[in-house]
Structures are given as structure tokens and as C-alpha cells.
Amino acid sequence: MSAEYQQIRVLWPDHLNLPRGKYLPAAVAAGGARHCITSFALNYDRYMGPVPGAGFLEGMPDLTCSLSLDDVRPGWEEGVGVVVGDLTFEGAPIPFAPREVLRRAVAAWEDRGFTPKVGYEFEAYLMGPDGDGGWKPYGAPGSFVYGTGHFNDPSGVCRDIVTQAAACGFSLESVNAEYDESQFEFTLVYDDAIAAADEAFLFKTMAREVAAERDLLLTFLPKPIADRGGNGLHVNLSFVDDSGDLALVDHAAPDGLSTLAKQCIAGQLAYLRPMTALCCPTVNSYKRLAPAQLCGYWQNWGHDHRCTTVRVNPERGSSTRLENRLADPAASPHIAAAAILTASRLGVADELECPPPETLDGLENVSCEVHAPGSLAEALDELEADETFVEAFGAETVAQFTAVKRTEWAQFTAHVTDWELDTYLPYL
Known part of the structure; x- marks a missing residue:
């Protein structure tokens, strides 16, 4: 495989959903690469400090990124193949590396005799230079929802x-x-x-770089524009059992959903609040996560209902799925899926009872009272406080994640915003 390329771009997803890695000459790529494990202590602004497991006070040692040449696929740069690597430290998997987090969540389901299937839907805004060093929405005045063609994509970047x-x-x-x-x-x-x-991790990286080559920014920020809708990451979940049968379907049930499906829904709703930080991991996430925003705000589910957290499509068969609408695309697709799989598994293990489906509009009227946390700080509190979810998801992962995100929140609260200056400065 490596003979087809001059270089192999070895990438791995980190806790910030960034594609870290190295270019390796194809002839030596099989040996993998080494990186500083303290990369897992970094914030977006490159600040780093003591984070559990990240080696900041232990000399900042190396981790190992290994790969299989059989997994190398065509990249989007000429002569360059791309592959997602696996991370180890001192010969053992790194417990908070996103691929390892998802691998544990999948293994726990396989132990129960089920193989999880996942599908992702990303939303993103296209931005162009504003002439002052920043970005503004790319103009598409003739665009409309479900639109295709030039009026919706005048730059041609989506094509x-x-x-x-x-x-x-x-x-x-x-x-x-x-x-x-x-x-x-x-x-x-x-x-x-x-x-x-x-695939979701690589696709997002590719899409942003294709846009950047045209001096455009494809942003997956949850709420980049105050007066427009947010960007979501919908995670669609289904299962097959050891016999290859569809595990979410029971044609004898009134709504065609199996007991497993109902318990998965119950788990996702029961652990909505503790898993929010993992699925909505930035300060900006909570500008999107609000009532009447067609996102996973309320602790509810519904049949083909876009204003619920878990939407179940009407078809019963191979396309039956549980669409969780909580996450935003700032989240790692690996971490978001792992969180939803963990919550679902807890629902099955504890045989949780699924509440009735939402029948109200889900906008101004809902049939529940519990909703997602209102800020990153509140979401982190909810995550750390839920011992059952933390144990099932991985305590080391939660410790590393919350340490980084507590720093992010502290930086945000210390920042003097333009709104504060615009509102108070003329009077105080």
C-alpha cells in the first residue's frame, strides 16, 4: 500500500477534536511515530498545565503512535496517503485517547452480544475573509434549506x-x-x-482543508453566528446481534421498537445531563444548546420528532436507528459516540423504563422538565457528580477531560468581552 505514496500522513484525534500527527516517508511509515503525551494537556490557545495522565510534571515523555499499512487510504494531498493511528504509552493503550475510549464502549456492547453501528450528520458554516483579519458568513443570498447547486454553493467548495x-x-x-x-x-x-x-474524523479534516485552500473557512463551531441557527452533530445508533439480526426492531411491538431500543432510549435520557459535557465540550456549545433550537436540549424522545433529544425514524428494518441530537461538531466523533453508547448500555443493564414519546410541539410546549445543563461549567459538574456514568465511561478519561475543560472555563470567565465594554464603558 505504501508504494502508492511518497508520504503517509499519520493522524490521531485528540481531546480537543484536533487532528494531530506527522508526515512520514512511506518507506519508513510502518514504524509509526512518537509524540509528546503532554499534548493531552493542551488547550486551544496552547496553554498546558498539570492534567492527570498527561505527564506535564513527569518530564513530558513520548507516546507511541502505531499504524497498519493495510489501513492507509488515499489522502487529499498529491502523493500522500492518510491513516488514523493508535496511541500507547509504555506499551499500554492510553485510556483517554478518543479511539481507545470508543473501543472500550464498543467492547462492552460486544460482551453483551451486540455490534454497534454508527452514522454521523455534520452541520457547518462556510465563512470568507471580512477584509479586517477576521471572518464573515460567505454570501449565498439565493440559498434555501435542502438546496443544491450554484445559488446555495456559489463558491463551489461543497462540490x-x-x-x-x-x-x-x-x-x-x-x-x-x-x-x-x-x-x-x-x-x-x-x-x-x-x-x-x-471516517468522520478524517472527513471533517479533509473538508476544512479543501475550503482553506480556497481561502475560505468551513467552521464546525456550534454557534458561530449569533442570529442564526447552530451546528449540530447528530449521532445515529443501531445494533446487530451475534446472529446478524437487527436488534432495535420488534415487529410484534405496537411501535415496532424492541425492548433493547426502548432501554437504550431510556439510558440516553437518564444520562443526558452527565454526558452533555462530552457531547457539547466548549463554552460556545451552550449558545446552541437551548430550547426551540431543534437540538437535544430536553430529556425527551419522539417518533420522527426533530424537537426531541432522541429521534426515532419511522421506518422499521435495516434503516431503524436512534438519532441522538445532543452533540455538536466541536465534540470528538469518537467521544460523542462512546458517551451515547455508554448511556445506552446503562439503560439496558439497569432495565430502565422508557418514558412515553413526546407528543407536544417540543418548542414552547414539552412533556418533561429536565433539560441539558446551561453552561460548560454546569455540564462538567454534572459529569463529575455522576459516579455511575463516570465508572462506566472511564474515570481516567473523565479526569483528563475535566481538567482541561476547567481551565478553558476559567479562561473564559476571566476574559473581558466586547459586550461588557459596549454595555458598561459609556456609563461606568
Whole structure:
């Protein structure tokens, strides 16, 4: 495989959902690469400090990134193949590395006799230079939801992304303009959980770089524009059992959903609050996560209901799935899927009772009272306080994640915003 390329780009997803890695000459790529494990202590602004497991006070030692040449796939740079690597430290998997987190969640389901299948839907805004060193929404005044063609994509960048995706072997299901101007949705075909998350991770990296080559920014920030809708990451979940049968379907049930499906829904709702920080991991996430925003705000589910956290599609068969609408695309696809799988498994293990489906509009009227946390700080509190979820998800992972995110929150609260100056400065 490596003979087809001059270089192999070895990437791995980190806790910030960034694609870290190295270019390796193809002839030596099989040996993998080494990186500083203290990368797992970094914030977006490159600040680092003591974080459990990240070696900041232990000399900042190396981790090992290994790969299989059989997994190398066509990249989006000429002569460069790309592969997602596995991380170890002193010969053991790194417990908070996103791929390892998802691998544990999948293994726990396999121990119960089920193989999880996952499909992702990304939303993103296209931005252009504002002439002052910043970014503004790319103009598409003729765009409309579910639009295609020039009026919705006058730059042609989405067509370029689709073309490049095909060349790289990505399994795109669809691409279309979303509700707001210059917003797009990218839907990937479902697959085994780890393969699907790897593909989502690489696809997002590719799409942003294709846009950047045209001096445009494809942003997956949850709420980049105050007066427009947010960007979501919908995680679609299904299972097959050891016999290859569809585990979410029971044609004898009134709604066609199996007991397993109902218990998965119950688990996702029961652990909505503790898993929010993992699925909505930035300060900005909570500008999107609000009532009447068609996201996973309320502790509810519904049949083909876009204003619920868990939406169940009406078809019963191979396409039956549980669509969790909580996450945003700032989240790691590996971590978000692992969180949802963990909550679902707890629902099954504890035989939780599924509440009735939402029948109200889900906008101004809902049939529940519990909702997602209102800030990153509140979400971190909820995560750390839920001992059952922390134990099931991985205490070392939660410790590393919350340490980094507590720093992020502290930096935010110390920052003097333009709003404060605009509002108070003339008077005080």
C-alpha cells in the first residue's frame, strides 16, 4: 500500500477534536511515530498545565503512535496517503485517547452480544475573509434549506468537497444546504462504530482543508453566528446481534421498537445531563444548546420528532436507528459516540423504563422538565457528580477531560468581552 505514496500522513484525534500527527516517508511509515503525551494537556490557545495522565510534571515523555499499512487510504494531498493511528504509552493503550475510549464502549456492547453501528450528520458554516483579519458568513443570498447547486454553493467548495471525498473513498450519503444561509449538512453512511468515527474524523479534516485552500473557512463551531441557527452533530445508533439480526426492531411491538431500543432510549435520557459535557465540550456549545433550537436540549424522545433529544425514524428494518441530537461538531466523533453508547448500555443493564414519546410541539410546549445543563461549567459538574456514568465511561478519561475543560472555563470567565465594554464603558 505504501508504494502508492511518497508520504503517509499519520493522524490521531485528540481531546480537543484536533487532528494531530506527522508526515512520514512511506518507506519508513510502518514504524509509526512518537509524540509528546503532554499534548493531552493542551488547550486551544496552547496553554498546558498539570492534567492527570498527561505527564506535564513527569518530564513530558513520548507516546507511541502505531499504524497498519493495510489501513492507509488515499489522502487529499498529491502523493500522500492518510491513516488514523493508535496511541500507547509504555506499551499500554492510553485510556483517554478518543479511539481507545470508543473501543472500550464498543467492547462492552460486544460482551453483551451486540455490534454497534454508527452514522454521523455534520452541520457547518462556510465563512470568507471580512477584509479586517477576521471572518464573515460567505454570501449565498439565493440559498434555501435542502438546496443544491450554484445559488446555495456559489463558491463551489461543497462540490469540491464531494469530489474529493469520492477520491478519498469516503462514504458520503448526502450533502445539502441547511436552514441558514451559508450553512451545509454532510451525512456519512453508517458503519461499525470505530470505522465510522475514524471516517468522520478524517472527513471533517479533509473538508476544512479543501475550503482553506480556497481561502475560505468551513467552521464546525456550534454557534458561530449569533442570529442564526447552530451546528449540530447528530449521532445515529443501531445494533446487530451475534446472529446478524437487527436488534432495535420488534415487529410484534405496537411501535415496532424492541425492548433493547426502548432501554437504550431510556439510558440516553437518564444520562443526558452527565454526558452533555462530552457531547457539547466548549463554552460556545451552550449558545446552541437551548430550547426551540431543534437540538437535544430536553430529556425527551419522539417518533420522527426533530424537537426531541432522541429521534426515532419511522421506518422499521435495516434503516431503524436512534438519532441522538445532543452533540455538536466541536465534540470528538469518537467521544460523542462512546458517551451515547455508554448511556445506552446503562439503560439496558439497569432495565430502565422508557418514558412515553413526546407528543407536544417540543418548542414552547414539552412533556418533561429536565433539560441539558446551561453552561460548560454546569455540564462538567454534572459529569463529575455522576459516579455511575463516570465508572462506566472511564474515570481516567473523565479526569483528563475535566481538567482541561476547567481551565478553558476559567479562561473564559476571566476574559473581558466586547459586550461588557459596549454595555458598561459609556456609563461606568
